[in-house]
Amino acid sequence: MNLDERNLSALQPLFKPWIEPTMHRQPNPLAGSAAIIAPGRRPSKAPLVNQIRQQVNQWRLSGYAGVSETSRSLLNYWFNSEHLQSHADGSQSIFRYHWAQREAVESIIYLYELRHTRNDAELLFEYGDDASQNLALGITPEQLRWAKYCLKVATGVGKTKVMSLLIVWSYFHSLFEPNSELASHIVLLAPNLTVYERLKDDFANNAIFYNDPLIPEEWRNDFQMSVVLQDSSGGASTHGAVYLTNIHRLYERQAPSNATPSTSSLFGPSVQAARALDTGAALRQRISSHPRILVLNDEAHHLHDEENAWNNALESLHTTSLGRGNAGISMQIDLTATPKHNDGSLFRHIICDTPLGEAVDGGIIKVPVLGESNDLVEQGDKNTPAQQRFAIHLQLGYERYRRSYDEWQATRKPILFVMTEDAKSANEISDYLNSDQFPLLKGRVLNIHTKLTGSIKTVKRNGKEYKEFVENENKMSADDLQALRTLSRELDQADSPYRCVVSVMMLREGWDVRNVTTIVPLRPYTSKANILPEQTLGRGLRRMVPQGDLPETVTVVHHPAFSRLYADELAQEGLDVAIMPLSAAVNQSVTIFVDHERKPVSNLEISIPQVSDAVETLSELPPIPFEEIQSYFRQRFAPLPIGKPRHGQIDYKERHLFTAEQIASYKIDMGLLETAYTASNYFAQMIGRACHLASYQSLVPLIEDFISSVLFERPVNRFNGEIDHRMRDLDVHEHIRATFVPLILQKLVHKVERRNQNSSLLLSGWKPFQASNTDKRPVVTANRTMFNLVPCDNEFEQEFVDFCNYADDIAAFAKNTGPQRLMIDYIRPDGQRAHYIPDFFIRQKNGNYSLVELKGREDLLVPIKGKAAIEWCAVASQSGSKWRYIYVPYHLFQQQAPDTLEQLARASEPSLSTLLGDAQLVLPVTPLEPQPDSFERLLKEAGISKTPPTGLVNVMRQAIGLLEYAEQQHMRDLAHAFQPLLGPLDIYALRILEEGINPYLPSNALDYDSYFFPALNNVYNPGKRSAFERNGRYLKMNLVEKKSIQKLGNLLFCLDYTFNGRERLGGVWKDVHDEFDNKTMRQLYTDLNRVNQIRNTRIAHIEQRIDDPAEAWREMLVWLRCVATMAQIVIDKKL
Structure with missing residues (x-):
């Protein structure tokens, strides 16, 4: 499109960076005209992405149902909360992850944890077309040894933040989930030194983990992570580690002593097959010593270059790990903006796609503009000095740069980037731009290429020291090369003297300067030169002001003959290019572990009953009748006077409803509070943030009616100005907050009955974890605990450990700490869900158990926590062993000298009674009671007579709850309620095949072909x-090769053959018929056939919506019965 004063709207974003794309720009068939704004999201050209997007969207609507509590907690914390971020100048801003970052993380978790789709073949079969499925059949088992996903993320969108989110997820999942197959040790690989240096800036000393809102506050003590840089001499001493290294460190990388500065010198070595795998042993040994590994490949398009050995290095790492008795690589995630093979074809395992066009439409990156002029012609021939040959290019580029400099100089320092053909041209052009002819650039040009001679010198200017590059005849030292790289990365900084970069090889990943506004490419665009338009633009796409409201541009100065070339290439990325005439250290810790070598662990065992949670939190706000709001206000507050008009700015503070704890403060200007008819939107935003609502729009009409008819001494008109002055008053803010916040929290968070899940966890199964060991928080030894050490938070706990060691009636005890500690949920007075962590477990010699809380200073929450603990103990006691809660105040323990736990418990009983009395004084939040018989009633209607396994019951409850809520909200599409059941269907389908057919498999692998492919x-x-x-091929892949292909469809084909097939075949088909020909399987076949039909057309692959609640409930009963039957078949087989 041509850009002029008539269509400057082409520079405006279509949506906010954190909002789901709902429209996109398309090229106008009329050449040069403004782009067409088309509804809907831009379809991806990656074959798997569009189907995956649909399913992830449905799953998101379900509140991330069907995955672990760890994953759900993190996803809701990251993406459904607003985060305040502090800056160096003392200011704060709201931080939100981009939609692209959110979708990338959601897609990984959805595929890995909910759908268990963990290899290329499964991806191609489930989400690809016929051609993709044929491709899957040719993938060898060796290529499917670990989960692989590729994220296509446009330059400037923020791959580093995606990596940090995935690291935190993998770490906490590994830590908190008992059967997690994820890793707490991560290998983050960079393709060259420039990318490595960028990543080091973010990850060194765990910086990114604490600068960004990655870790929930209550989990911070559990985040024991080291970042091990490639030059570090030692390994990790914490529970988890990120090994950040340039890929070449895994190889033999010995350059000759007489080597001259080269591309490797400036940017780090590239990957070459000839030097792979014969060294790097120490690094591989350190990494492969861990139980399992997550690999993150940054700029992963290098991964599939024909001449590189990256894949071989990962194979070696995996094999080395397996050889040491570990699990190897658990997952590999490739991130790149250009996931293409050398022939231009896309990687097959792309699961998420954010093209350049979408990033531009969302205002995440600058708008690329091609500045063209017919005067841009070369002068002379190739022998003509570069400054003469490209004089017009440079003059026009400078003029364009001057305009951007005038625009931004007050707040930013714009940069001009010139890309030259060779080092000789770079030197000539640098000298030319350093002249009086270009006053903004004189003395401010940084020349970088591989044949530089000179050194870095420190100069003083205005009392400050600066490093500058000075050309001379001396060969550059290694330190000077490093300093030169640093200078190139620091161009954005205000104290950098440079405004222009001239380079031959700066088109490398990792050079993430934000302030480039003008690019003058003087290298030819040819496939031989391997210079691509997206590479040229990539150097200047990052915004100077992240998430800013003002549009930003980067201009590429070119002859019109090149415009079509750029436009055609970048159209592949969904970009309609605008054409215009002329960037802490880890605390010391110790490992706590079950000491099998020195302790009689079986005698010290403690068994913890599994008890369900008592608090349910909804992801969406149910309807609030206006009459309920009106009644709540009038029962508690008097109407406010209208008063007389007054003006001025106000201070506003947010605090908890009952505790009065201040949680935020703001200086509020007029803004939305200028008038009463706009103020409702402001109040809705504030309340939505306080209650952690994903959307606040449904509150706006309620607040409008509340202000008009309830809040004041008489009904008012919001539009005639009579109450405009009151919208800024603190009493108005407080009464609106005090009315709406508790009502909302009552709807979102409610209490349910705890249930004994008839299973237990043994403390001897706890994984090792890290604990601090300081003077104030020491670790001590004890004989009656199975752990090597007991971490103590204070002197009181040290004294209690001594008591446990000598008390006559105590058989074993343990500190309730570490990642697998018992957490009992409860509802705080402000309506939010929270978790209580008792201090100690104790098993007495008579077989009874106790939860013990040691309390020095009390707070308002202690009574509520104590009541939750007593409830937990009552339910836990249903397992057979008696549990009780003992509350021990510090003063009482100091006064007593008990010989037994029984004596201490009796002495503490009055304190506990007083505690429970105090709990009644705390203003409770009225729970929204669900229908108590809903689940049992639906099981009965579905014909399910035996209670399914606990894990499946939880998933079934989620599905039922989602459908109930969707019906209540009158949602137009109810398909998301079925999402939690997709994973169990696939898992049980494979288990039935394994349990049924594995016993018949030939003992000799040479007979597999004749078994799976008998005569037909x-x-x-x-x-x-x-x-x-x-x-037959699928069965072999599922049962022998472990490729897990078409699990549900494969089982359904077997059942169809069993009950409908007239052919009597040999081999595997005979065993299938003999094994599955029974009444239970016939019923399963009927249900599974129906389930698969709905799954493939309306749930997993959406061809038609489920919008009729009656139909949805009918299908839900079939799905529940089907998955319960499958689970029971597996259980019966095991028995």
Whole structure:
């Protein structure tokens, strides 16, 4: 499109960076005209992405149902909360992750944890077309040894933040989930030294983990992570580690002593197959010593270059780990803006796609503009000095730069980037730009290329020291090369003297300067030169003001003949290019572990009953009748006077409703509070943030009516100005907050009955974890605990450990700490869900158990925590062993000298009674009671007579709850309620195949082919023959090769053959028929056939919406019965 004063709207974003894309720009068929704004999201050209997007969208609507509590907690914390971020100048701003970052993380978690789709073949079969499925059949088992996903993320969108989110997820999942297959040790690989230096800036000393809102406050003590840089001499001493290294450190990288400065010198070595795998042993040994590994490949398009050995290095790392008895690589995530093979084809495992066009539409990156002029012609020939040959290019580029300099100089320092053909041209052009002809650039040009001679000198200017590069005849030292790289990365900083960069090889990943506003490319665009338009633009796409409201541009100065070339190439990324005439250290810790070598662990065992949570939190706000708001206000408050008009700015503070704790303060200007008819939107935003609502729009009409008819001494008109002055008053703010916040929290958070899940966890199964060991928080030894050490938070706990060691009636005890500690949920007075962590477990010699709380100073929450603990103990006691809660105040322990726990418990009983009395004084939040018989009633209607396994019950409850809520909210599409059941269906389908057919597998692997592909002489229909051959192949892949292909469809084909097949075949088909020909399987076949039909057309692949609640409930009953039957078949087989 041509850009002029008539269509400057082409520079405006279409949506906010954190909002889901709902429209996109398309090229106008009329050449040069403004782009067409099309509804809907821009479809991806990656074959798997569009289907995955649909399913992830449905899953998001479900509140992330079906995955672990760890994953759900993190996703809601990251993406459904607003975060305040502090800056160096003392200011704060709201931090939100981009939609692209959110979707990338959600897609990984959805596929890995909910759907268990963990290899390329499964991805291609489940989400690809026929061609993709054929490709999947050719993938060898060796290529599927660990989960692999590729995230296509446009330059400037923020791959580093995606990596940090995935690291935190993998770490906490590994830490908190008992059967987690994820890793707490991560290998973050960079392709060259420039990328490595950028990543080091973010990750060194754990900086990114504490600068960004990555870790919930209550989990921070559990985040024991080291960042190990490639030059570090030692390994990690914490529970987790990020190994940040340039990929070449895994290889033999010995350059000759007489080597001259080269590309490797400036940017780090590239990957070469000839030097792979024969050294780097020490690094590989350190990494492979951990139980399992997560690999993150930054700029991963290098991964599939024909001449590199990156893949071989990962294979070696995996093999080394397995050889040491570990699990190897658990997951590999490739991140790049250009995931293409050398032939231009896309990587097959791309699961998420944010193209350049979408990033521009969202205002995440600058708008690329091609500045063109017919006068941009070269002078002379190739022998002409570069400054003469490209004089017009440089003059026009400078003029464009001057305009951007005038625009931004007050707040930023714009940068001009010139890309030259060779080092000789770079030197000539640098000298030319350093002249009086270009006053803004004189003395401010940084020349970088591989044949530089000179050194870095320190100069003083205005009392400050600066490093500058000075050219001379001396060969550059290694230190000077490093300093030169640093200078190139620090161009954005105000104290950097440079405004222009001239380079031959700066088109490398990792050079993330934000202030480039003008690019003058003087290198030819040819495939031989391997210079791509997105590479040229990539150097200047990052915004100077992240998430700013003002549009920013980067201009590429070019001849019109090149415009079509750029436009055609970048259109592949969904970009309609605008054409215009002329960037802490870790505390010391110790490991706490079950000491099998020195302790009689079986005698010190403690068994913890599994008890369900008592608090449910909804992801969306149910309807609030206006009459309920009106009644709540009038029962508690008097109407406010209208008063007389007054003006001025106010201070506003947010605090908890009952504790009065200040949580935020603001200087509020008029803004939305200028008038009463706009103020409702402001109040809705404030309340939505206080209650952690994903959307606040439904509150606006309620607040409007509340202000008009309830809040004041008489009904008012919000539009005639009579109460405009009151919208800024503190009493108005407080009464609106005090009315709406508790009502909302009552709807969102409610209490349910705790249930004994009839299972237990043994403390001897706890994983090792890290604990601090300081003077104030020491670790001590004890004989009656199975752990090597007991971490103590204070002197009181040290004294209690001594008591546990000598008390006559105590058999074993343990500190309730570490990642797998018992956490009992409860509702705080402000309506938010919280978790209580008792201090100690104790098992007495008579077999009874106790939860013990040691309390020095009390707070308002102690009574509520104590009541929750007593409830937990009552339910836990249903398992057979008696549990009780003992509350021990510090003063009482100091006064007593008990010989037994029984004596201490009796002495503490009055304190506990007083504690429970205090709990009644705390203003409770009225729970929204669900229908108590809903789950049991639906199981009965579905014909489910036996209670399914606990894990499946939880998933079934989530699905039922989602459908109930969706119906209540009159949602137009109810398909998301079925999402939690997709994973169990696939898992149980594979288990049924394994339990049923594995016993019949040939003992000799040489007989596999004849077993899975028996003679089909009596199958005359070509389509049927093909189906038998294909499903035989699937069975072999599922049962022998462990490729997990088409699990549900494979089982359904087996059942269809069992009950409908007239052919009597040998091999695996005979065993399938004999094993599955029974009444239970026939019922399963009926249900599974129906489930699969709905799944493939309306849930997993959406061809038609489920919008009728009656139909949805009918199908839900079938799904519940089907998955329960599958689970019972597996259980019966095990028995």
